[in-house]
Amino acid sequence: MKQITVGNLEDIALGAAVLGTGGGGDPYIGKLLAKSAMTDNPPVPLLDVASLNDDDLILPTAMMGAPTVMVEKMPAGTEIITATRALAEFLGQEIVATMPMEAGGVNSLVPFSVAAQLGIPVVDADGMGRAFPELQMVTPTIWGIAATPMAIADDKGNSAVIQTVNNHWTETFARSLTVDMGASAMISVFPMTGKQVKETTIPGTVSLTERIGRAIREAHERHTDPIQAVCGVTNGFAIWQGKVGDVERRTVGGFARGTAEIEGTGAYQGRTLEIEFQNEFLIARDGDEVMVTTPDLITVLDAETGEPITTESLRYGFRVVVLGIPSNERWRSARGLELVGPGYFGYEASFSPVEARFGGK
Amino acid sequence: MKQITVGNLEDIALGAAVLGTGGGGDPYIGKLLAKSAMTDNPPVPLLDVASLNDDDLILPTAMMGAPTVMVEKMPAGTEIITATRALAEFLGQEIVATMPMEAGGVNSLVPFSVAAQLGIPVVDADGMGRAFPELQMVTPTIWGIAATPMAIADDKGNSAVIQTVNNHWTETFARSLTVDMGASAMISVFPMTGKQVKETTIPGTVSLTERIGRAIREAHERHTDPIQAVCGVTNGFAIWQGKVGDVERRTVGGFARGTAEIEGTGAYQGRTLEIEFQNEFLIARDGDEVMVTTPDLITVLDAETGEPITTESLRYGFRVVVLGIPSNERWRSARGLELVGPGYFGYEASFSPVEARFGGK
Numbered sequence: 001m002k003q004i005t006v007g008n009l010e011d012i013a014l015g016a017a018v019l020g021t022g023g024g025g026d027p028y029i030g031k032l033l034a035k036s037a038m039t040d041n042p043p044v045p046l047l048d049v050a051s052l053n054d055d056d057l058i059l060p061t062a063m064m065g066a067p068t069v070m071v072e073k074m075p076a077g078t079e080i081i082t083a084t085r086a087l088a089e090f091l092g093q094e095i096v097a098t099m100p101m102e103a104g105g106v107n108s109l110v111p112f113s114v115a116a117q118l119g120i121p122v123v124d125a126d127g128m129g130r131a132f133p134e135l136q137m138v139t140p141t142i143w144g145i146a147a148t149p150m151a152i153a154d155d156k157g158n159s160a161v162i163q164t165v166n167n168h169w170t171e172t173f174a175r176s177l178t179v180d181m182g183a184s185a186m187i188s189v190f191p192m193t194g195k196q197v198k199e200t201t202i203p204g205t206v207s208l209t210e211r212i213g214r215a216i217r218e219a220h221e222r223h224t225d226p227i228q229a230v231c232g233v234t235n236g237f238a239i240w241q242g243k244v245g246d247v248e249r250r251t252v253g254g255f256a257r258g259t260a261e262i263e264g265t266g267a268y269q270g271r272t273l274e275i276e277f278q279n280e281f282l283i284a285r286d287g288d289e290v291m292v293t294t295p296d297l298i299t300v301l302d303a304e305t306g307e308p309i310t311t312e313s314l315r316y317g318f319r320v321v322v323l324g325i326p327s328n329e330r331w332r333s334a335r336g337l338e339l340v341g342p343g344y345f346g347y348e349a350s351f352s353p354v355e356a357r358f359g360g361k
Numbered sequence: 362m363k364q365i366t367v368g369n370l371e372d373i374a375l376g377a378a379v380l381g382t383g384g385g386g387d388p389y390i391g392k393l394l395a396k397s398a399m400t401d402n403p404p405v406p407l408l409d410v411a412s413l414n415d416d417d418l419i420l421p422t423a424m425m426g427a428p429t430v431m432v433e434k435m436p437a438g439t440e441i442i443t444a445t446r447a448l449a450e451f452l453g454q455e456i457v458a459t460m461p462m463e464a465g466g467v468n469s470l471v472p473f474s475v476a477a478q479l480g481i482p483v484v485d486a487d488g489m490g491r492a493f494p495e496l497q498m499v500t501p502t503i504w505g506i507a508a509t510p511m512a513i514a515d516d517k518g519n520s521a522v523i524q525t526v527n528n529h530w531t532e533t534f535a536r537s538l539t540v541d542m543g544a545s546a547m548i549s550v551f552p553m554t555g556k557q558v559k560e561t562t563i564p565g566t567v568s569l570t571e572r573i574g575r576a577i578r579e580a581h582e583r584h585t586d587p588i589q590a591v592c593g594v595t596n597g598f599a600i601w602q603g604k605v606g607d608v609e610r611r612t613v614g615g616f617a618r619g620t621a622e623i624e625g626t627g628a629y630q631g632r633t634l635e636i637e638f639q640n641e642f643l644i645a646r647d648g649d650e651v652m653v654t655t656p657d658l659i660t661v662l663d664a665e666t667g668e669p670i671t672t673e674s675l676r677y678g679f680r681v682v683v684l685g686i687p688s689n690e691r692w693r694s695a696r697g698l699e700l701v702g703p704g705y706f707g708y709e710a711s712f713s714p715v716e717a718r719f720g721g722k
Contacts, residue, residue: 086524090451158530160523163447169519176537 001051003043004112004122008210009034014307015212016108018230019205019325021297022311023256023280024104024131025063033106037113044112045121047097049203052194056096058123059084059191061114062107064135064152064174065184080110080186081117083153087188090149090161099123099197101138101190103205104131105310110186123197126205127190129328130297133255133279135174136167137340139330140190140200150174150189154181183251202328208233216306226306227321230299236325237358239284239291240273241266241303244318249311255279260314262300262322273322275300276347277311283347284322290349291357292324293342295331299323324354362412364404365473365483369571370395375668376573377469379591380566380686382658383672384617384641385465385492386424394467398474405473406482408458410564413555417457419484420445420552422475423468425496425513425535426545441471441547442478444514448549451510451522460484460558462499462551464566465492466671471547484558487566488551490689491658494616494640496535497528498701500691501551501561511535511550515542544612563689569594577667587667588682591660597686598719600645600652601634602627602664605679610672616640621675623661623683634683636661637708638672644708645683651710652718653685654703656692660684685715 004012013027013034020027038044052058061080088095097120098111108126115122127138135147147170153159160177164170170189178185192200215233219226227238242262249258255278262273273291275284281298284291292298300309303319330336332353342349365373374388374395381388399405413419422441449456458481459472469487476483488499496508508531514520521538525531531550539546553561576594580587588599603623610619616639623634634652636645642659645652653659661670664680691697693714703710 090522156530157526158524158534160521160534161451162521163519165518169517172541173519173521173538176541177534180533180537 002046004046005043006035006038009038009109009112011210011213011217012206013105013109013213014216015209015214016103017105017308017310018212018234018299019129019209019297020104020131020308020310021280021299022277022309023133024102024108025106026310026312027105030106030109034109034112034116037116041116041119044115046206047121047123049123049125049198049201052123052197054193054195056194057091057093057191058097058099058194058197059087059095059188060099060101060127061111061186061188062101063110063184064178064187079153079155080114082157082159083151083186084114084118084188086153086159086161087149087151087191090151091191095120096194097121097123099125100206101127102131103128103209107131108206108209122206124206125197125201125203127201129202129205131280132340135171135189138190139202139328139336140192140196141167141339142330142333142335143200145190145192145196145200147190149191150187152177152185152187154185202330219306227301230301230306231323234325235355236297236299236323237354238321239324239358240264240268240322242268242273242320244314244316244320245272247314247316256311258311260311262320275322278345279311281311282345283342283349290352292354293347293349293351294345295327295336295340295351296354297323297325297327299325324358326353326355363407365407366404367396367399370399370470370473372571372574372578373567374466374470374574375577376570376575377464378466378669378671379573379595379660379662380490380570380658381465381492381669381671382641382660383638383670384494385463385469386467387671387673388466391467391470395470395473395477398477402477402480405476407567408482408484410484410486410559410562413484413558415554415556417555418452418454418552419458419460419555419558420448420456420549421462421488422459422472422547422549423462424471424545425539425548440514440516441475443518443520444512444547445475445479445549447514447520447522448510448512448552451512452552456481457555458482458484460486460562461567462488463492464489464570468492469567469570483567485567486558486562486564488562490563490566491656492641493701496532496550499551500563500689500697501553501557502528502700503691503694503696504561506551506553506557506561508551510552511548513538513546513548515546563691580667588662591662591667592684595686596716597658597660597684598715599682600685600719601625601629601683603629603634603681605675605677605681606633608675608677617672619672621672623681626680636683639706640672642672643706644703644710645685651713653715654708654710654712655706656688656697656701656712657715658684658686658688660686685719687714687716
């Protein structure tokens, strides 16, 4: 079985930020969080989805809130243990493993902090294969799996266990509590059996994040193109290159929303790509033409280093390359698109797979 | 032991609305709620505080939210059972009795609905001896008793169990969830031992509410003055009579706030009493002069019938008498005034006992 050590965290955090599509939190914070828990503990086993027993209890763990605040309000790492213990106590069952529900700079790493502290493994999977802004936006929701009972905790010692009749109510309640808790909180959510994890989540996401991070690192070491390396590992496409122009952002109800303009350079000279985000980049348009749209991934990389840029760190003048990466096929089903397609976010565009547009290039 | 039947509900609801000081909910709703649960069940025993065993688990029950909404959104009566069961399950202990935490048209009656459905008694006490707008404003808070673990539930089947580091956080979280739940929710809160109930709550509040209601009813039957009857039972003072002028109200964050002007008649002709409320009437001023202030009770009665008028049903032209009623001595301690004195609500007035001003009359 693969063991994750502190030495692997750099690659995982970097790769996670690529799949985070501008959200999912600052990888620096995620790395610090996992590192402080893992330094004094044995390596964390990374469990293959196939190795789970059908009745194992898996308790995914995550941070909820606006990435902006995560940066200002570094989590202590203990509140997530409070939340996880509260939920296990409520369920009256032993936790076999934890796992991420989203790929992102923080949320790919949170489960490693929990696993190290509780002495349990992490499942090599997640519920998105990317990052999304709302709690119910995970593939298990497609199969009707309940987000609750879920636990939420803050750094002051407050916590709550929530039970709802559907996952939209979970999002509503957890979002309000997150705002009250200072705009970021730690959660244990979507308790699942091993069988449910096998049937409804996206397998291999943790090892994919590590491969992406390693590809970027090795490209630096070998002086090869890190962007090509990322495209190779993710089956992604470089859809734009340019210079960041206006970035408009506002924090609304715990979300970091806004729009970024990327003024084209090279082959894109004279045109402007407009990317809208809500924690994550959700739609990229060249004028009226939709280039990439959720659930496919829109990732902005530094043109030189290939390192991913979050919506929060995006600044005027940055030279960037924008990638479009195919989303997991589960998101492309009718029910998947209902949950996270452009229509849910209020965009009039219809979804068209990124490889259909750029695959021929 | 005294048994409460459907026949007692009328008096309790009426008396509770007097102590509700304009808030605490519509007694009509409270009565309906308790009646529907009690009709098909045996009478509910009313337990004297002294008869509690020190280690009995007492689980107070209440409705949280703006009275305005309570009127529009009649509770089903089942959500409170969900909340109470969720909390008992969480505590892993058997409930010996429930009790009200506030005296008011709805919240004096909610525990009878719960008691009838669960087949348990109601303790003859409450945590305020009146109504107050926030959850932490109960005498047990003076002794540092925690409001949590508490349960909250809505009519759709959603619920949460909250644990906080202090009772102000409980109020914050429960208020947000109440707003999300449609501006009113049912709660089980302040789980206490029998010893804690004996030492920190206000004994006899339920039987007092019944005596007040009975006094009004009997005054009607005997064609005597119902207002004098209320003053007799409550040791209150008629401090004003007049006609309701302007009433300004707004619902802010789940609270019904506003100001009512009472244009004096008779001995008060030519002067105007201004009463400010936040769910409950909190301060009554004649110009710059403070007549009565929280924690003492300000109650507005119909001048003819002596029936209490809630802040929500107060309308232009009503002929009313305003009462000032002494609050329980526990509220008049330094810590009590810190929790619910005029300063907490942002008024510059200092507290002066109502009987000190009007007792000589």
